[in-house]
Amino acid sequence: MTKDKDRTPVAENVITKCMKCNMELNHVVVANNAAGIVERVKCLTCGSEHKYRPEKKKATRKTSKKSIFTREVDLEKTFETLAQKFKEKKPLPYKISESFKNDDVIDHKTFGMGFVISASCDKMEVVFSDRPRLLACNREITTLG
Numbered sequence: 001m002t003k004d005k006d007r008t009p010v011a012e013n014v015i016t017k018c019m020k021c022n023m024e025l026n027h028v029v030v031a032n033n034a035a036g037i038v039e040r041v042k043c044l045t046c047g048s049e050h051k052y053r054p055e056k057k058k059a060t061r062k063t064s065k066k067s068i069f070t071r072e073v074d075l076e077k078t079f080e081t082l083a084q085k086f087k088e089k090k091p092l093p094y095k096i097s098e099s100f101k102n103d104d105v106i107d108h109k110t111f112g113m114g115f116v117i118s119a120s121c122d123k124m125e126v127v128f129s130d131r132p133r134l135l136a137c138n139r140e141i142t143t144l145g
């Protein structure tokens with residue numbers, strides 16, 4: 001394992017850019033954060049203490065969890081592919097109080113036939129012929145009045 005500069009312990013030296021001197025200089029580590037990453041350093045040249053900027057490029061942002069409303073549907077999960085795959089399956093009438101599981105075929109009053117591609121305890125992603133939708137399921141319906 002290569003030595004991780006960003007994890008230099010307190011009181012040890014690390015070469016990093018000094019904001020004041022504007023040069024890569026030897027600094028002593030003043031503080032580490034909870035994760036063991038250098039947080040503050042003191043320049044051994046000018047004596048100024050400043051925040052340490054980790055060498056590592058910030059981890060590229062995790063692909064944000066876009067909602068299914070904007071996400072491109074996997075080719076594997078297009079309506080056509082699913083319709084072909086599940087053509088033998090009998091659609092189950094969709095009801096908010098019912099629970100469904102992955103690969104269930106449902107029949108929705110408004111949207112028509114849909115394929116459950118990802119079901120969790122109270123919601124599920126369903127691919128309909130026009131686009132995928134998030135539907136609630138397995139919910140108690142409170143009858144009013």
Ligand SMILES: [Zn+2]
Pocket residue numbers: 018019020021022025043044045046047048
């Ligand atoms: Zn300095």
